[in-house]
Amino acid sequence: MLEAYHDELLSCTGCGFCKKSYYAYEFCQKESDYPKGKIMIAYGLLTKEIGEDENVIRALQKCTLCKRCEKDCPSKVKIADIIKSARYELKGLLPEHKKLIKNYEEKRNIFGEENFKKEGNEKIAFFMGCLINKELKDIVISLFDKLGLDISIISQCCGYPIEKIGRKIEKIELDYEKIVVACPNCMLSLKEYNPVHISQFILSLDPKFKKTGKNYIYHDSSFLGRYLNIYDEPRKIIGSIGNLMEFNENKEMARQCGGEIEFRVAFEKEADEMAKYIVKEAKEKNATIVTSSPHCYSHLKEYGAIDLLQLIEENLAL
Numbered sequence: 001m002l003e004a005y006h007d008e009l010l011s012c013t014g015c016g017f018c019k020k021s022y023y024a025y026e027f028c029q030k031e032s033d034y035p036k037g038k039i040m041i042a043y044g045l046l047t048k049e050i051g052e053d054e055n056v057i058r059a060l061q062k063c064t065l066c067k068r069c070e071k072d073c074p075s076k077v078k079i080a081d082i083i084k085s086a087r088y089e090l091k092g093l094l095p096e097h098k099k100l101i102k103n104y105e106e107k108r109n110i111f112g113e114e115n116f117k118k119e120g121n122e123k124i125a126f127f128m129g130c131l132i133n134k135e136l137k138d139i140v141i142s143l144f145d146k147l148g149l150d151i152s153i154i155s156q157c158c159g160y161p162i163e164k165i166g167r168k169i170e171k172i173e174l175d176y177e178k179i180v181v182a183c184p185n186c187m188l189s190l191k192e193y194n195p196v197h198i199s200q201f202i203l204s205l206d207p208k209f210k211k212t213g214k215n216y217i218y219h220d221s222s223f224l225g226r227y228l229n230i231y232d233e234p235r236k237i238i239g240s241i242g243n244l245m246e247f248n249e250n251k252e253m254a255r256q257c258g259g260e261i262e263f264r265v266a267f268e269k270e271a272d273e274m275a276k277y278i279v280k281e282a283k284e285k286n287a288t289i290v291t292s293s294p295h296c297y298s299h300l301k302e303y304g305a306i307d308l309l310q311l312i313e314e315n316l317a318l
């Protein structure tokens with residue numbers, strides 16, 4: 001409820017420091033494109049000084065909730081939580097989001113595709129989510145084959161993208177001792193099961209890797225990083241395979257690439273501009289981008305980015 005953020009909203013001084021990281025992008029043209037403007041809209045909705053219309057819906061949805069702007073806010077305002085809460089107040093939806101929600105409700109897959117399922121070990125499951133199901137399913141199957149692990153593989157939408165849009169989701173019931181995930185959205189959605197990220201799981205097996213001698217630059221997913229505080233494990237794996245490089249803004253300060261699916265389907269131009277910003281730096285550093293989120297991977301793959309799952313699968317020394 002937005003009401004719960006009343007005091008938080010009032011702690012915004014209107015200084016505009018949260019706009020700093022947005023100056024790199026041309027798509028920011030008006031105040032509502034920046035976090036500060038969205039905070040003002042949320043406050044207006046709460047006090048009923050403004051009503052809901054198409055511009056309000058677009059302004060509040062035009063945000064990945066990545067929390068990067070919060071790093072620049074001197075008042076430590078919980079900007080992403082406020083924006084997400086304001087979305088729950090909205091009755092209207094963008095057409096692109098209506099489609100995702102319809103697919104989720106009908107097929108538990110935001111693309112409306114068939115979910116893959118493999119029964120294996122009853123104690124441990126890899127929860128694939130719908131983006132890995134779409135983009136990296138064969139890599140996952142091959143990876144566990146190569147590791148000699150007959151684990152169960154489940155793919156269905158975790159619901160987190162729907163939740164980010166501001167709509168309630170159905171709880172997922174799972175009955176395994178251990179859940180492994182590779183998508184930060186799934187990890188957040190399934191947090192009550194204490195899931196393990198694939199990078200942590202792989203390191204726990206103490207595998208050996210082939211050395212490629214290539215330059216890799218790690219793109220921190222905002223959700224794996226700022227939300228889940230997982231920074232080191234993917235870097236450890238990448239550094240065991242090749243030359244680990246860093247973006248100028250990395251870890252807690254990493255930029256969002258625009259890949260979050262619910263953002264990207266509705267704001268293609270903005271998402272492309274965000275992707276090109278980091279791709280430019282990777283090119284200048286002559287490095288291949290490695291992601292550890294299928295949202296980032298599916299957005300950046302056209303620029304030659306690879307996912308950590310692929311890097312591991314290709315370079316396991318068996």
Ligand code: SF4
Pocket residue numbers: 011012013014015016017018019035036039072073074075076077079
């Ligand atoms: S930086 Fe923080 S306090 Fe300043 S305008 Fe943005 S949200 Fe408000």
